[in-house]
Amino acid sequence: MSAFLRTIGVLLTSAVAxxxxxxxxxxxxxxxxxxxxxxxxxxxxxFTSWIPGIEEVVQAWNAKNPDIQVKVQTGPNxxxxxxxxxxxxxxxxxxxxxxxxxxDALPGFRVQDGLFDLGACDIVAKAKDQFVPWTWxxxxxxxxxxxxxxxxxxxxxxxxxxxxxxxxxGIAVPATWQEYAAAAxxxxxxxxYITNFSQSDINQFAGLAxxxxxxxxxxxxxxWTVSLADPGTTKVAQYWQDLIxxxxxxxxxxxxxxxxxxxxxxxxxxxxxxxxxxxxxASGAPKTAGKWRVAPMPQWDGAQxxxxxxxxxxxxxxxxxxxxxxxxxxxxxxxxxxxxxTLLNQKANLYPATKAGANLPALADGVxxxxxxxxxxxxxxxxxxxxxxxxxxxxxxxxxxxxxxxxKAAVSGxxxxxxxxxxxxxxxxxxxxxxxxxxA
Amino acid sequence: MTQLAxxxxxxxxxxxxxxxxxxxxxxxxxxxxxxxxGPFAVLFLLxxxxxxxxxxVQSLYTVQRTGTYGPAQEVFGGLTQYRLVFSDGxxxxxxxxxxAFGAIQVPVMLGLALALALLLDSGLVTGxxxxxxAFFVPYAVPGVVAAIMWGFLYSPNLSPLKPITSTxxxxxxDTVLWSIANVVTWxxxxxxxxxxxxxxxxxxxxxxxxxxxxxxxxxRIAWSIKIPMVRPAIVLTAVFSIIGxxxxxxxxxxxxxxxSAVSSTYTPNLTVLSLSSIPNFHLAAAFSVVLALTxxxxxxxxxxxxxxxxxx
Numbered sequence: 001m002s003a004f005l006r007t008i009g010v011l012l013t014s015a016v017a018x019x020x021x022x023x024x025x026x027x028x029x030x031x032x033x034x035x036x037x038x039x040x041x042x043x044x045x046x047f048t049s050w051i052p053g054i055e056e057v058v059q060a061w062n063a064k065n066p067d068i069q070v071k072v073q074t075g076p077n078x079x080x081x082x083x084x085x086x087x088x089x090x091x092x093x094x095x096x097x098x099x100x101x102x103x104d105a106l107p108g109f110r111v112q113d114g115l116f117d118l119g120a121c122d123i124v125a126k127a128k129d130q131f132v133p134w135t136w137x138x139x140x141x142x143x144x145x146x147x148x149x150x151x152x153x154x155x156x157x158x159x160x161x162x163x164x165x166x167x168x169x170g171i172a173v174p175a176t177w178q179e180y181a182a183a184a185x186x187x188x189x190x191x192x193y194i195t196n197f198s199q200s201d202i203n204q205f206a207g208l209a210x211x212x213x214x215x216x217x218x219x220x221x222x223x224w225t226v227s228l229a230d231p232g233t234t235k236v237a238q239y240w241q242d243l244i245x246x247x248x249x250x251x252x253x254x255x256x257x258x259x260x261x262x263x264x265x266x267x268x269x270x271x272x273x274x275x276x277x278x279x280x281x282a283s284g285a286p287k288t289a290g291k292w293r294v295a296p297m298p299q300w301d302g303a304q305x306x307x308x309x310x311x312x313x314x315x316x317x318x319x320x321x322x323x324x325x326x327x328x329x330x331x332x333x334x335x336x337x338x339x340x341x342t343l344l345n346q347k348a349n350l351y352p353a354t355k356a357g358a359n360l361p362a363l364a365d366g367v368x369x370x371x372x373x374x375x376x377x378x379x380x381x382x383x384x385x386x387x388x389x390x391x392x393x394x395x396x397x398x399x400x401x402x403x404x405x406x407x408k409a410a411v412s413g414x415x416x417x418x419x420x421x422x423x424x425x426x427x428x429x430x431x432x433x434x435x436x437x438x439x440a
Numbered sequence: 441m442t443q444l445a446x447x448x449x450x451x452x453x454x455x456x457x458x459x460x461x462x463x464x465x466x467x468x469x470x471x472x473x474x475x476x477x478g479p480f481a482v483l484f485l486l487x488x489x490x491x492x493x494x495x496x497v498q499s500l501y502t503v504q505r506t507g508t509y510g511p512a513q514e515v516f517g518g519l520t521q522y523r524l525v526f527s528d529g530x531x532x533x534x535x536x537x538x539x540a541f542g543a544i545q546v547p548v549m550l551g552l553a554l555a556l557a558l559l560l561d562s563g564l565v566t567g568x569x570x571x572x573x574a575f576f577v578p579y580a581v582p583g584v585v586a587a588i589m590w591g592f593l594y595s596p597n598l599s600p601l602k603p604i605t606s607t608x609x610x611x612x613x614d615t616v617l618w619s620i621a622n623v624v625t626w627x628x629x630x631x632x633x634x635x636x637x638x639x640x641x642x643x644x645x646x647x648x649x650x651x652x653x654x655x656x657x658x659x660r661i662a663w664s665i666k667i668p669m670v671r672p673a674i675v676l677t678a679v680f681s682i683i684g685x686x687x688x689x690x691x692x693x694x695x696x697x698x699x700s701a702v703s704s705t706y707t708p709n710l711t712v713l714s715l716s717s718i719p720n721f722h723l724a725a726a727f728s729v730v731l732a733l734t735x736x737x738x739x740x741x742x743x744x745x746x747x748x749x750x751x752x
């Protein structure tokens with residue numbers, strides 16, 4: 001018995017010692033400024049991503065770079081499990097060299113001290129001007145000389161709509177949000193829904209708020225500010241609340257079989273979505289091939305055209321990587337070379353974050369699913385209309401989860417979207433405080 | 441034969457000299473026991489005790505940082521995380537929700553399991569083997585798959601039972617808890633039935649003969665002999681079910697994509713999951729410890745009351 005207790009005691013003290021060690025050692029291990037070639041023979045990098053077809057893109061690199069071989073590992077999308085794995089791996093000290101991280105998750109990884117600042121790598125600093133300015137904002141996180149990832153793709157938003165159904169019902173394609181609401185009534189009368197309200201994927205709502213000039217987070221270097229219910233966002237929330245109240249939008253949860261089914265069986269007529277959404281409709285609603293078209297996102301006021309952004313990723317290098325220079329070299333090739341960007345577009349409909357990417361030959365082609373419309377022309381224009389300066393907070397997972405709980409309640413008639421945003425604001429502030437992250 | 445020899449030998453000798461061989465034997469047994477227990481003890485230590493101790497240690501720490509992106513410094517925080525746990529409204533509401541769930545679902549499920557076990561044991565049904573297997577099959581279906589399947593059955597647009605699901609919303613805030621209870625019951629009834637059924641099989645048939653001689657009918661035998669005799673099995677299944685109820689995770693997690701009424705803090709384990717994906721490991725650890733203690737207290741209280749009733 002006493003031996004048993006002694007074992008427990010030893011375990012306890014060793015566990016305490018372990019945690020104590022891990023806290024003091026990690027920051028000292030990696031001087032943030034070192035980004036030099038490793039030297040001493042070929043290196044092998046590990047890279048985790050969920051982009052469809054990423055293996056083939058990496059193969060193209062490996063064939064030409066025998067000295068920097070990349071081993072790719074695929075997983076579920078970020079919030080579907082890969083981020084959780086990254087956080088656990090960082091805690092355990094065995095994270096891959098490179099990881100796929102969406103813009104909204106980068107601050108969270110930086111707060112956990114998990115990212116290597118690629119601003120220290122001269123090759124990355126020099127490449128800055130090749131990228132669309134607002135995408136660079138998304139990876140520099142407010143520090144001009146920093147880059148916590150290399151921008152990969154963006155998600156400029158537009159309006160996907162069923163041209164055949166709109167024609168048949170004699171409804172004009174809405175160019176403003178007012179027209180969109182009016183069209184919603186006519187679509188309802190014709191027996192469908194104009195779209196669903198995305199109660200469980202808050203990123204779409206974030207894109208809508210972004211278009212309307214919403215700013216959810218601010219960071220002055222001393223403190224974070226949270227403003228989930230600022231005037232721009234409030235306007236968007238009230239607009240959709242009205243559509244929900246009048247039962248003009250469906251409450252089918254996004255990314256479910258039921259949701260695919262609604263698109264596949266003509267029950268849902270439009271989707272305000274990002275460029276990569278082209279792939280989602282094509283795979284979710286194959287019966288509707290050739291009937292979809294893409295138009296610019298409806299506008300709040302006709303005078304100044306603006307577009308939202310939904311999603312987009314970066315390729316980040318984790319702080320634990322032993323070869324940050326080689327990792328940066330691969331990340332730059334992956335996200336700025338014509339070869340890689342063309343492959344990424346063909347495999348996964350990714351839209352490049354580089355300025356030159358807009359002129360890729362692959363993007364000039366018509367897309368069969370959209371009746372051979374040159375849909376990327378619409379997104380290229382939208383990409384230039386995305387307002388810059390939208391900042392993500394350091395714990396978006398918590399914000400999304402709470403806002404989604406509130407949105408779901410609002411859709412079922414309990415409270416409003418604005419109530420949900422106000423509650424999510426309070427919850428986010430509490431979450432930051434619980435992690436000792438300074439917040440105003 | 442050899443067994444006889446070893447047991448009689450020490451008895452034949454006088455007590456004081458017998459000590460030494462007995463002790464030697466004990467040492468020999470201790471070595472043998474160590475060989476047999478060793479693998480279990482090592483695994484138990486590595487995958488059970490160490491994680492528990494680690495979780496407790498984690499829950500006692502808190503972080504400090506300076507600046508908006510300051511790296512976290514872990515410092516000993518005492519019961520800071522536990523204060524947050526006890527002041528967390530949604531968490532305790534979810535515990536209450538699970539208690540309500542358990543108070544209804546566990547008796548219904550165990551009642552069904554008992555009734556099915558008695559029916560199989562009564563000899564009234566033909567094809568006993570087939571039914572025994574058929575009732576057990578849902579347990580072999582992974583919980584997530586079962587939840588997805590029922591989710592489709594409940595869904596108003598995809599269900600083959602459309603006339604029902606489009607009239608009664610089985611996924612609304614008022615009903616979804618019981619829709620989940622139905623899934624859990626469907627999965628676990630057969631498993632619990634099998635435990636009770638095997639207890640029924642071990643009742644000596646003489647007892648039934650004696651009862652029949654005394655003029656007891658089938659119902660009387662079931663009520664006065666079978667049920668009291670399988671009481672320990674019922675208590676066991678009840679304890680497992682109480683533990684399972686408080687740790688409900690995969691079914692509500694799957695139902696989040698079917699129903700807008702299932703929030704990210706719908707069950708205690710969902711709360712822990714959301715916290716660890718933030719990631720706020722310290723707070724998640726504190727929640728886990730409190731949840732484990734709550735489960736322990738409830739199971740223990742149930743066992744105590746069950747024991748007290750059986751020995752008045």
